[in-house]
Amino acid sequence: MNTQDYARWFRATTPYISTHRRQTFVVLLPGEALAHGNLTNIVNDLALLHVLGVRLVVVHGARPQINAALPESRLGTHKGVSRRVTDAEAIGVIAGVCGQLRSELEALFSTGVPSSPLHNAEIQVVSGNFVTAKPIGVLDGIDYQLTGQPRRIRADRIHKMLDGPAIVLLPPLGFSPSGQAFNLAADDVAEQVAVQLQAAKLIAFDAAPCLAHGDGRRLSHLTPAGLDAALAAASPGPATKQHLAMLARAVRGGVASGQLVSHQDDGALLAELFTADGVGTQVTEDDRHLVRQAEPRDVADIVAMIRPLEESGVLVKRPRDLLEREIGRFLVAEVDGFVVGCCALYPAGISVELACVAVHPAHRNGVGTGARLLAAAETAAGKKGYDSIFALTTQAKDWFVENGFKEASANDLPAPKQAIYNYQRNAKVLIKTLH
Numbered sequence: 001m002n003t004q005d006y007a008r009w010f011r012a013t014t015p016y017i018s019t020h021r022r023q024t025f026v027v028l029l030p031g032e033a034l035a036h037g038n039l040t041n042i043v044n045d046l047a048l049l050h051v052l053g054v055r056l057v058v059v060h061g062a063r064p065q066i067n068a069a070l071p072e073s074r075l076g077t078h079k080g081v082s083r084r085v086t087d088a089e090a091i092g093v094i095a096g097v098c099g100q101l102r103s104e105l106e107a108l109f110s111t112g113v114p115s116s117p118l119h120n121a122e123i124q125v126v127s128g129n130f131v132t133a134k135p136i137g138v139l140d141g142i143d144y145q146l147t148g149q150p151r152r153i154r155a156d157r158i159h160k161m162l163d164g165p166a167i168v169l170l171p172p173l174g175f176s177p178s179g180q181a182f183n184l185a186a187d188d189v190a191e192q193v194a195v196q197l198q199a200a201k202l203i204a205f206d207a208a209p210c211l212a213h214g215d216g217r218r219l220s221h222l223t224p225a226g227l228d229a230a231l232a233a234a235s236p237g238p239a240t241k242q243h244l245a246m247l248a249r250a251v252r253g254g255v256a257s258g259q260l261v262s263h264q265d266d267g268a269l270l271a272e273l274f275t276a277d278g279v280g281t282q283v284t285e286d287d288r289h290l291v292r293q294a295e296p297r298d299v300a301d302i303v304a305m306i307r308p309l310e311e312s313g314v315l316v317k318r319p320r321d322l323l324e325r326e327i328g329r330f331l332v333a334e335v336d337g338f339v340v341g342c343c344a345l346y347p348a349g350i351s352v353e354l355a356c357v358a359v360h361p362a363h364r365n366g367v368g369t370g371a372r373l374l375a376a377a378e379t380a381a382g383k384k385g386y387d388s389i390f391a392l393t394t395q396a397k398d399w400f401v402e403n404g405f406k407e408a409s410a411n412d413l414p415a416p417k418q419a420i421y422n423y424q425r426n427a428k429v430l431i432k433t434l435h
């Protein structure tokens with residue numbers, strides 16, 4: 001990477017850095033991730049998030065480690081989810097395994113290797129009795145004994161620790177008010193903690209990099225309502241299925257977004273959180289893509305997006321003050337709250353001009369942001385009773401044609417527009433009849 005690439009990459013991450021700051025993320029680190037060679041990188045990346053001001057709760061699992069320590073233990077399955085039957089002897093072993101894993105994670109968070117985000121960071125990691133538990137009881141005739149589920153999450157105490165600022169580390173263990181320890185599923189703890197804290201994100205590390213179709217195509221986003229259809233189309237492994245179901249439940253419970261990322265790929269977490277398209281699979285209640293009427297607060301984003309296009313002659317120059325006055329004519333496309341595209345409508349008799357169509361380079365040719373803007377502009381123009389919509393373009397003629405516009409000549413423009421048509425610019429005229 002040369003200096004310019006580096007500067008460009010670093011600048012591109014800044015909107016995400018300010019968005020994530022002071023937000024609460026709950027991270028599920030399953031036992032498989034703890035056993036993987038990439039764990040040190042994951043801990044470094046979590047430390048970096050902490051240093052950038054993200055409030056982090058890390059919930060770790062321990063299933064493969066407990067399986068190794070208790071090879072004889074009995075498993076039961078209820079509603080497709082398998083759980084261990086935990087007797088009095090087993091809970092002691094499980095508490096020991098969790099204690100061991102906790103110290104290993106604490107040690108990793110304390111390693112101040114130069115050139116890592118942990119160097120001189122002095123990160124405080126705290127664990128404690130933040131989760132009370134109750135037994136899951138007898139299911140389908142099996143008494144699960146000391147296998148439990150979260151009963152109450154002490155959200156107020158966790159928030160106090162996060163204010164510290166500390167990283168809160170939670171094991172898959174909980175205690176009943178009488179002091180009895182229970183073996184919990186880390187998924188349950190992560191989901192409940194995320195919901196009780198009303199976290200901005202619940203992030204699940206998984207062996208799979210994302211939910212993918214059979215042909216490998218990534219499903220970058222789904223809604224809880226679309227989960228079943230997505231799972232049927234992609235048929236992932238049982239752990240991935242369970243993680244996505246957990247993310248969908250948490251989102252239904254009020255967590256703003258769920259994210260599935262690989263625990264095997266170095267940097268997957270950062271790529272998911274700090275790039276436009278991410279690399280994993282995101283679950284949110286709303287469609288991430290929204291086209292809406294622009295507001296004065298969007299002016300700066302629009303200016304940043306169209307300036308390079310104006311400088312290269314693709315778009316006609318618009319001074320900022322003009323844009324501020326005309327902001328009511330603009331529509332903007334948003335992805336995850338970021339403005340990634342814009343267009344404007346200027347009435348011209350019975351027709352309307354579609355101008356200043358632009359999509360941020362990081363979002364072009366991807367999910368049809370331009371086409372969505374176009375569709376919203378046509379709907380708005382149709383509602384206002386215009387007969388047709390036209391555009392003048394030097395670079396995007398084929399794109400308009402592919403979206404149903406027909407090439408025309410300057411003589412086909414409404415009379416007032418003909419009078420000011422700039423023959424030097426020689427832009428192509430594209431018209432689409434509405435209705």
Ligand SMILES: CC(C)(COP(=O)(O)OP(=O)(O)OC[C@H]1O[C@@H](n2cnc3c(N)ncnc32)[C@H](O)[C@@H]1OP(=O)(O)O)[C@@H](O)C(=O)NCCC(=O)NCCS
Binds near residue numbers: 354360365369392396
């Ligand atoms: C034109 C523009 C708005 C399209 O946005 P977008 O979000 O990439 O568009 P969509 O996702 O709806 O469409 C993508 C498709 O259009 C094609 N396309 C994109 N820009 C194109 C162009 N200038 N000419 C021809 N085809 C183009 C892509 O190759 C892609 O085709 P594919 O799916 O077969 O690969 C965007 O490229 C842009 O901002 N360009 C610079 C500004 C501009 O020229 N504006 C028009 C003048 S008002």
